[in-house]
Amino acid sequence: MEQILRIENIEKYYGSKSSLTKAIDDISFAVQKGEFTAIMGASGSGKTTLLNCISTIDRVTAGHIYLENTDITTLKGRELNSFRREKLGFIFQDFNLLDTLTAYENIALALSIQKKPAKEIDKAVKHVAEQLGITEVLEKYPYQMSGGQKQRVASARAIVTSPELVLADEPTGALDSKAAKMLLERFRYLNTECGATIMMVTHDSFTASYAGRVIFIKDGKIFNEINRGSDSRKQFFDRIIDVVTLLGGDVSDAL
């Protein structure tokens, strides 16, 4: 399978010389096209920093990140914007929808800043809305929607541009369990049926169990990595719990 993301020995330091914090301490791994990867870790383990570095929102201190053989750590200014616009899709914990725009316009915005013609935009938005089951809320404003609907609209916005990589930061963090389950089912559908490559950061084992592969991070280093293989989701969940137990108290608290 084609390799889409390659991370080589990245490091990220915060603070000054006297009190140095290594948020990421020499992490390397690769993601194949069509993979659904979860990154797990306790608060402060460095998982969000990792995601920020991949999404070019933050810069690495050392190391390289290659997306489709482009070293994104060397991109600057306009290149960064166009990279984000064309290659990446974002899903955030707090949805990050524009409250003044309807669901339809929020999704369309991702395409219109790529300067796609209005006709094409309309087709793409309706298509992705169907995939995520939000056709009936398209004309509503964020304040008129439930949390689950908002997150699915945000997901639709993330994938409507057919990005190489969808990055999700705690996507279920602000959802109740029913809405979370529904959203994750949609993620799995997008992954298996539409071939979307998804990388998701979470501290919730249940959420992680929907992925095909889980990378555990502790104190800025990769602690463990497990693949689902042919296991059922339940079996995979149990294996994740085992690792989490090994990881220590922090994460199990979050369960």
Added chain:
Amino acid sequence: MLCKLSVSNIRRSLRDYAIYFFTLLIGVSVFYVFNAIGGQASMMELGESKNEIVVLITNALSYVSIFVAGVLGLLIVYASRFLMKRRNREFALYMTLGMSKGKISAILLLETVIIGVLSLGTGLLLGIGLSQLMSALVAHLFEADMSAYRFMISGNAIVKTVIFFAVMYLVVMVFNSVMISRFKLIDLMQSGKKSEQIKLKNPVLCVIIFLLSAAVLGYTYYQVGWNYDGLNRTKCLLSFAAGTVTTFLLFWSVAGMLLRVMMSAKNTYFRSLNAFTFRQISSKINTAVLSMSVICLMLFITICTLTSAFSIRNSMNANLRELCPADFEIEWGAYSDKELETPVFEDIVEKYEINGFDINEYFRESVHFHIYEDSSLTLGTFLGNQLEAIRAEFPFLRYDTVETVVRLSDYNKLLQLYGKEPLEMNADECIILANYSSMIDVRNRVLSLNQSVEVFGHTLHSRYPGCVDGFISMSGSRTNLGIIVIPDEIADERFASRDYFIGRYAAESEEQNAEIEKAVKKQFDLMLRADSDYREYTADGEPTVYNWSMTTSKIDICDDSIGIGALITFLGLYIGLIFLISCGAVLALKELSESVDSIPRYVMLRKIGAEEKEITKSLLIQTGFFFLLPLLLACIHSAVGMKFAVYVLSVFGTEDIGASILSTSLILLLIYGGYFLITYSCSKGIVKERK
């Protein structure tokens, strides 16, 4: 501790305070500059009559200052309330930490004091600097000598400014304390978290209201700008009220329709950040309908006030050169009745001689002539068969006024003195002189029909199909309603009424001119006194002849019109400047706070990859729309308003209105445009990516 908190608060929210501070600064300095004018003018060596005018101007400016203080006070209360709202979460934090409301009030009090003292101090400094520039304008307006001028500070104006602003800040403090005492912790903590509710107005209702108010506005425009029938105070007030209401309704309906109109253009709407931009604009306008209407009206008043003020002043100066071609004029009238209706002719030169004075003593050149009044020739009979039609249109004219008649040779002598070409006409012709534009309109209607005029039993025809520009008496403005010039042969001395003596002083310099003026006036007074002593009186002490005479001098007219010109210019500038900074400040504050509220939106736009260039462009469109929309309507209002003003002010003459409009536009561009630029660049700073 409290002091430290206050200082660091101000430093931290400098961004929010910048516009507030800037506005206070301008407010204080403008206030000082205009209150210091009296002191500055008194330093220049002005004539006695000019000094009287300076007192008048100083008084007028102090009265207007009270109004200005009111406007600025409202602005400051508005701005401080606005800044308070931005800090609800901060207050919530203080309260959860257990700080009492009294302490929070104390922090705010300190902040207001610090801002107040700083703005007063720097504002006064700026004002003192600016007022030196102002004195150049004062000197220019009064045509005074600047050589005696030195740097000056008006203690009076400083005290006044400090007192007025101290009172304003006190009001703000009271207001803040009241607001704090009403705080509820839960509301403070939740403020800013509630997402905006978008309510689209009923589009049909919007279109109906838009069309309706546009129609009413159009009718109002017609009434004020083109149809002056039965124009009176009630009609003017009604028009202004209609304009105000329709302005509000127009903004209200445009706010509702704008987005729908833009959304219907799908290709534009879904291009780049347009959807976002239009939504932002629409929500901004929706929440600011009232303030936009107020700002639009204030801009309208500013534009009209400034343009009229400049134009009156410009025309007055132009008028003086044209309408005062000689130095001194004596108009001598005598009547046999108390109501001054039956004239008795008396010769001025004879009068002077009888009383032992030489009228020509001080004059290099002069003309002496008299006019005639034929009691059967009134404005009414002049208009002939057009009288009823014209009376229906102009019911306020006095149609029984007896027309003034002058002999051609006398008028030509006067023209020679005034340095103009003489008139010519045949024995059966007459010429009508006038320079008051609406009377010219009335008379031309008759003259174009070639109607004849009966004078002293002779039938005369006008040589020209319209009035000829001209006058006998010198004046500061165009007030000649009509004089009929007749051939010398038909003049009947039995109808001679008032006698004129108009001359030019035998003076070589300005100083000599002023000296002669004094002497001539004194001579006239002495002559009048001697004349009244010599007159005959009836048994009840009533004179047999009532004297009604007056003098007109170029210097008096000039001083008067300079004074009126200066007064109008100062008042226009004062009110205009204050209104402009108020408009600018309100818009800027609103726009900046919107930008702060929208920071997360811009962060999100960047995350999904919007170009920095597109974001700046969106911001420019938003700010531009917000500033231009009220200005646009204000300009349309002003176009009609100025048409009306030209009509009302026609007595001053407003032909050269282009230059006035240009000056107004420059001031508008400078201040309003300045606020726009500051707002735009501040907004850019606010939404800028923070690393």
